[in-house]
Amino acid sequence: MRLRGVKRYHWARDVDEALSLLSAYQGKGAILAGGVDLARSPRTDIEGLIDITGTELSYLRADSAGLRIGATTTLSAILDHPQAREYGGGVLIQTLRTVAYPALRNMATLGGAVVSAHPWADIPTLLVALGAEVTYQSPEGEKRLPLENLYQTDFRRVFREGVLVEVRLPPWEGAFAFAKITRNAGDIALLNVCAGLGLREGRIAWARVAVGARPARGERLTWLEAGLVGEPPTERLWEQVAQEVRARLEVGEDRRASAGWRREVAGVLVRRALAQAAGKAAL
Amino acid sequence: MAVVRSRTKEVVGQNVLKVDGLPLATGQPKYTMDMDLPGALIGKILYSPHAHAEILAIDTSEAERVPGVVCILHHGNVPRVPYTTAGQGWPEPSPYDTVLFDKKVRYVGDRVAAVAAETEEAALEALRKIRVEYKILPAVFSIDEALAPGAPVIHDEPDAQGIYDPQRNIAAAVDIVIGDLDRGFAESDVVVEETCEIPYSQHCALEPHAVWAYFDEDGRLVIRTSTQVPFHVRRIVSRVLGIPMARIRVVKPRIGGGFGSKQEVILEPVAAALALRTGRPVKMVLTREEVLVSSRTQHPYRVRVKLGARRDGVLHAIEMEALANTGAYGTHAGTVLYNVGSKSLPLYNKARHVRFHGKAVYTNLPIAGAYRGYGATQGFFALEVAMDELAEKLGLDPLELRLKNHIREGETSPIFERLGEGREGKAQIVRSCKLAEALRIGAERIGWQEKRRTPRREGSWAYGVGLACAMQGSGITGIDMAAATILMNEDGSFRLLVGATDLGTGSDTVLAQIAAEALGVPVEKIVVYSSDTDFTPFDKGAYASSTTYVSGNAVLRAAEEVKRQILAVASEILEEPVEELVLAQEKVVSLRTGKAVSLEEIGLRAMYVANQQHIAATASFACPESPPPFAAFFCEVAVDTETGVVKVERFVVAADCGQPIHPKLAEGQLEGAVAQGIGMALYEEMLFSERGSCVNRSFFDYRIPTALDLPEIETILVPSEEPTGPFGAKSIAEIGINGPLPAISNAIYHAVGVRLTRAPFTPERVLAALRAKERR
Amino acid sequence: MKVYFELNGKAQYVDVEPGESLLSLLRRLGMKSVKEGCGTGECGTCTVLLEGKPVRSCLTFAPKVQGKRVTTLEGLGTLEDPHPLQRAFVEAGAVQCGYCTPGMILTAYALLETNPEPTPYEVREYLVGNLCRCTGYRKIVDAVLLAAEWKREGRWR
């Protein structure tokens, strides 16, 4: 296995150098983080690889504004980080330990997952539900915006000349839970859900729900979230939620699952994730 | 021959260290591709993008100009010799419907041309630059389409041989009747019918197909290859390329798994042809994608079983109809078809009226071939699901139903005689069978009675237990032959040369144990070498669960002859009659006087001193009968009624493989086969586009069980004494794969009341079945 | 380009192609225990340790090892002096065809470095990316637990 066509390998010293190399290659260069996607790519047009794992972007910091995770932080490093454990009711750990397998998590970076944004991937669903903000640098300067908004743009183009530097996760009072179904262990999701809520005086104060791999990339169900606020978290409510999701969720089919199965099971997974999040939030 | 006074076995039945264990565990370079040769070329294959097309023209001129390209082969520049890629005995039962490169392609992934180049890059670039003009033909992708009147004829070439009915796309067919089926069903009190279906799936040995072809210092062609059948490789390559067999040497190093996929002679003739044309060493390795798309698969089958029984539960009539999709070529088509019936129906020998009929049909999909279980898996899926249904209709415990009907020691079945290997078989009596015991032990282990009575439910999860039985064979009666050579070294150690092909199964160890036991030495004193057509005697190869039984018997015979020679020398030294001598613990002892002489003294004397001779023998064993191993499978599943997800919570298999020569290896065979069967039941299926192209062509998308998917498989060996087996042994390698499909399907039925008859039982299919049941 | 790294304790200064995989480099250097079962990260036969952590050498660009420590199975033990994990695999019957074994042992090694007392479930969880088609995993789990026991008893070097 090799990426055919590559002529040079660069170790970028910092983001600025990565940016100038990218522009020098005029579309024929690629940012390389963990490389697990690039190494599997059938592309033959990449001439220069620009490794950014030496640019001090591997970190995880917690403060009152939540978590800040550098783009080249590996999934394993997040899993091992004490401050990731508590966040969002433990949802980072719950999710990331089901992503692929240890050796892949030792290589794959959070930034790579954000940029490659596979439609079946769990990480976009997770981050969108969490309201992650991303910071990137491009020839036009630095920009920070919600990941959700970025995904609504032609973001792949952005990263043809830009570098993602950081992912910020806001603090939440409440908890999130993650659920997915795969064909077998270590497989990519047939459907994934991340849902969270906060409770105030026995009622739901806020709720966030994202569903991915349907087969399109994870997106929030804002129409569902709004209706949950003010309701008490009961079995009856979750049952209604399941029905509403079944009735309204946009799903499609691919070779791994039909639209019908996705529609029905999405309701179940959202119900389960919300119930689990409510249980954690009530602690 | 010396009177063997009874003594306990010292090596057989012990878990000695696997003879190749440490070399493998320390990563020694033992596999085909771990060797480098200077000046080697890389061979690559161009595959058809079309499911069915005629090649109008091939233009290689541009490809030839790629720097580093040395040779390009295609139908225009190789001899046309119809053959089969099935590595089987002779005369070959599979049709000769394949040539090296044809003017027609018959599936997406069919071989069009081959390139040898200095580097992989150059070879790949050349492949892109070969211009092929195709005339696309209508294609068929299912059994029904292929059999429909007016369907395109896939094998219309005039020189093909041995196809049952090429005009109707039927590669092979079978129809045998015993008794009177109509009467049988009319006389039955209860009749059930089930149809079960298995899709395209694959062996997935972790080592891809790999081969080296080169010429040695004497100008002989050496083929070092990852194969289960070195001697068949030599015979087939010789015929296809017109090279005398004496000029070919096939070497089998360590193999990274086979499961039948390497009982096919796929790459060897191509690599040999490239080496022949270029005079240079040629190396070919398939990528995983090539393995998935263009090597071999399991035979997809639709099997219908109809059972008739008397009120008391005794089977009276059985009909089994088997329809196979053999894909674009008929390798193993007929033999697998026969085995669907021959390896399953004898299990229930009480039925007086039996019909087995079926066809193996060509389609424009990948080539099905030999796969562990070899038809029995497909037969037992339908048979054992139907038995479950019959038990329900009769109001009998499925366990009871099996106990009432299964074959016993001393009994026979007419099937043995009527169904053989693509032709008639041979009558035989079952001389050893501990299935009843296996059923009882397995039932106890899983807690059958209690779990059957009170199905458990936890939230949306429903639990259930199911069982299935299976048998297999031990080699192919009247066809399989193996030979072994044992040579004594003058220090009292031995060389055991076998053509038997250890492909990871541990057969080298088992054969060494058999030799060691017979020769009264520890296993460390036996150096095993397998297999090299120049140095090891003939062996049919590793398939049909034959190695322990057939090759093992050959080893035992050779060892007995060597022992005879040893005792003769000892008798000279000790000056005592052979009848008084016993060989044990590396020496020969006189029972009368207690005098002893060591093997080393015997070896030295024979080699250098008196009556000089090399103590050595070669012996053959041809398989007169094929004693079946038996197994009972029990599993507990959990079904998520809201999502359709199925988890196998427990899996118990109790098997009678005769006397296990190496219990741990036998367990390992069972565990691996069960795991593979669970994969087939829950995950594995090759999917195709509308144009017949395999779409899940990687492990990313073709899922096989991981460590987390499987429960701790509980294996129980229930020994019997097979009088014809070496030290009482029968086979164990395949049988384990026959149980999981029906056992899991039956357990799902117990849990949630729906019958899954189409594998794999994906969340989607399970949920659909649940919803369909609710609507009823 | 040139890459400098440590392979099984020995310094290496070698030429690599910028798009080359670590798998290809290591096999070129004679480390034939590193196997290619898929080439796309999904089987685990090419697993090696990079700075002590398991990675997939088929998905690792060779230049990435610059200045780092790489361990292959050859670096763990030898035929004459096998590592206890290697012995445990043979004793437990965890080696059938052996093609998955190098990746399994290295992954298990990394597990036992961080978790000396794993439960059977934790072993399975850690090995989930290493496929084995021969054993059904049971004896592999046994082998890892056996080696863990030996390690706790101080029988590792």
Ligand SMILES: Cc1cc2nc3c(=O)[nH]c(=O)nc-3n(C[C@H](O)[C@H](O)[C@H](O)COP(=O)(O)OP(=O)(O)OC[C@H]3O[C@@H](n4cnc5c(N)ncnc54)[C@H](O)[C@@H]3O)c2cc1C
């Ligand atoms: C076998 C396998 C299984 C997987 N299973 C799962 C799963 O279960 N769940 C899940 O959510 N995901 C899964 N993934 C996806 C995985 O999380 C991502 O592939 C991985 O995180 C990519 O990270 P990387 O650093 O290796 O990316 P790279 O391969 O280095 O890069 C990927 C892409 O992003 C670009 N890029 C990387 N970093 C930056 C940056 N900072 N700025 C700009 N561009 C950048 C690269 O140019 C490239 O185009 C799986 C992937 C594989 C290969």
Ligand code: FES
């Ligand atoms: S070869 Fe690297 S994971 Fe399969």
Ligand code: FES
């Ligand atoms: S031992 Fe063969 S793949 Fe694991």
